[in-house]
Amino acid sequence: LIPAKIDANGSGLSVVLDREARQPIVLPMPGAPAGLSAFKDKQVIFGVRPEALTDPEGAERNGSEIATADCHIEVVEPAGSDTFAVTNLGGKGVVARLRADARIQPGTSTPL
Secondary structure, eight states: OEEEEEEEETTEEEEEEEETTEEEEEEEOTTOOGGGGGGBTOEEEEOOOGGGSOOGGGSOTTOSOOOOOEEEOOEEEEETTEEEEEEEETTEEEEEEEETTOOOOTTOEEEO
């Protein structure tokens, strides 16, 4: 669970995730429920599953919205059929689930 903010622009609502010493990540929310606009410019708690954070080659290409941002990798854990990586979003460590053959190293930045 990550602290975030709801923002609005000409194309609709988005979730903004702050990152230490980096540009925030802005995730568009096409088709967001109208009631969500009541939270514009307010802090919210954003939940994200590890499989929703992945390397571009492992992303579901049929997904309606794919956003990519360079993320600093803190920890990498190969786990057989997957590789797990820890990055920081909104001041919290979050886990990304990557392909087993993803070539990432701790201390580097990679698109997720």
